[in-house]
Amino acid sequence: MRATTRVYWRLLVAGFRRQSRYRLAALGGLVANSTFGLLKVVILFATVRAGGGAVEGYDVGLMSAYVWISQGLLGSVNLSGRSEMAERVKSGDVAVDFLRPVDVQGAAIATEVGRSLFNLLPRGLPAVLIGALVVGMAMPTHPAPYLLGAVSLLLGIVVAGATVYLIAALGFWLVDTRGLQIFYLAVSGFLAGLFVPIPLFPAWLEALAHATPFPAMLQYPVDVITARVDLAASLGLVGAQLAWLLVIGGLGQLLTRAGRRHLEVQGG
Amino acid sequence: MVEVLDLRTRLRPYRAVLASRVRSQRSYRAGFALDLLSSLLIGLIELAEIWVLFHSVVEIGGLHFTQMLLVFGLAELCYSLADLSVGHCDTLPSYVRAGTLDVFYLRPQPLLLQLITSDISLRRLARVAVGLAALVTGLVLNDIAWNVSAVVLLALAVLSGYAMFAAMFVGAAGMQFFLLDGAEATNAFVYGGRYAATQPASVWGRPIVVVFGFFFPMAFTAFLPAMALLDLPGAEWMPSWLGWCAPLAAVWAWIVALLTWRWGVRHYQGGGG
């Protein structure tokens, strides 16, 4: 058991290290995310003001925190749908992965999560810092939301990684998953609450969003960190994230096994 | 007549490349249909992002949703037309890595024209349709005093808006000669610019007015012409009569874009690539 854990830990560290080489790319991403952050701030602040100082519980301080934390997470939570795994399935390199004594799904997600965690350093923290300095934001003053928030954030990153893996695994049967990736890119940001917080949606759309895993990637972690909801509700959100992870992870495991059989029969 | 013939000969290389791109995209039917659908979805979701805001409030920056529809429609139409025809320019780093750019040097046409006409993304027609539908709806639902000058203003706005977005893509390509690995930085003004263009500029603070109002003249693509068309006052530093100046803003955008492109090419030839 310990040996297995170590393998995935190593893979995670390797993903982290590899990402650390793309410094200029990280800087480029930060510039883009911050510009978008400022534009989101002006339109959402205007909305809050038009609503008389608060909309659905969001005042400017909370709205600012929502904008900058979600912008900061953009480099880490995979909302693009692209993944190394998808490339490996397409090129057939995945056959090599099946020869290794490591679970293919676990390995792919561990690497992806390592990459995401690194991005928190050059893209996540600076974005939040820029927001705090330039715009200002309201953050909780006691430690509980931060501790639980760290767990929620990690879960959000893993849920996104597991969902993107699911798309990649469909590549065992589809010729090209690029179309699916673009589809994911189109809906994920919107339903994760990247552009407009989900509580601002009309009731039916909000219900629709909660029926997908996307809010678990972004809206829930931001809600927990900013303590928009109380501790009990925060625990509920983390529970929901865990449930999504179980469902999506289990589905991914099934698809991986079926995909392996498919490869063995079809010969790649 | 001689000049017409000469022009046809000169356009022949570009036509040949573009025609082949169109053929190859149409040949993968199933894939193309899915691409169209995704593109349509992206356009609709971008509209939905604005619409959900108006679920909570009646007006933002002094504009109602129907008025915002006009701003969004103009911006989306112009942007998606530019994206369809020159959007591939901002993937310049992949052209450099694949050596395609060096191959352009070996052909007797200007580099930039070769780059612009090297591809076309027909799937973005779906987004053009979303923009057009939003624009038409906005024009119908709003109280616009239709006369010759309104029609002229609208035509000028669409042409200039298209030119401004196209200039953004070209400028981004020029920048990317310096930023091969950090090309994402140019998203800040290309996609950020598109996002800004769909906003009511009346909510901007002064720094944003300077950046996205004038330097990257995004307010001129949709907001200002729409305000002039609706006969509304505009915003601080940006009276609505500036909507008539969209062509000037387009000229400015192209000056900046061409200088950036030239600067980038010099850098490339200087061996920065």
Place this chain on the structure above:
Amino acid sequence: MEPIIQMTGLGRDFHVRERLRRRKVVAVDDLTVGVEPGEAVGYIGANGAGKSTTIKMLTGILVPTRGEVRTCGLHPVRERRRLARQVGVVFGQRSQLWWDLPVQESFRILAAVHALTGEAERARTGELVEQLEMADFLTTPVRQLSLGQRMRAEVAAALLHSPRLVILDEPTIGLDVLSKQRLREFLVAERRLHGTTLLLTTHDMGDVERLCDRVLVIDRGRLAYDGDLPGLSRTVGAERVLVVDLSEPVPDLLDVPGTRHLASEGHGLRQRLAFDAEATTAARVLADVSRRAEVRDLAVEEPDIEDVVRRIYAARR
């Protein structure tokens, strides 16, 4: 006649960023070379010696740091578009074809790019298809071609507009023996037929031996040799090898003056002796061998060209 390539004191520096410091690297320095129309020139040197940089300066992709270059009498950067009509370039590593289109459609587009008339296009395409034996795969998309087929298509694409000067950057890299042979034969024929000037960089010395009547060796950005191939071997004093077949087995010939015994086969029936062409002659060595044993047959092997380049480098260091 005006030279087709004239480089005068040509040089090019690069600035490389190493952590925070910027370091200057001289890629090409003080290159003065003229190439006459109709010549076939091999441009050889190690990786990073400056070959690609030179080609990029000749075609207007890179601006020289110092010195002057004229290609086809034109200034490559300022008159790039006029130059493009007279030069064809084959990059072994990058493609000028459209990967998702059939070969013939790529040719059609390139004909439009170079403004060929319908008649000229048909005639030239027909000629190239026949000589490069491309009829079998004309309708195949480029991405499905084998390496050998793709390279032939690349060469045809570069030569479609009948350029006066053809520059080939590693044209035979990765090709099998037969494909290499075919490509070389085509280039020889093209040159004979149209008087085309060839400049090629290569790691394959067979290319130089079969195609070129002049060799330029570049070492660390500087011209190390300019002349013909035999002259190159003489300059560096590379050893030639005399191979003798004897009528009966004899012990190894270790004491022939001015030679070094390399190997024996068949208990001494065939022996290989290396000698320095500057110090002695093949005739004298043969005479010395004949005194020791009866010679039935003989051959003189020229030095391996890669070895020659290595020796040039060693001598300069």
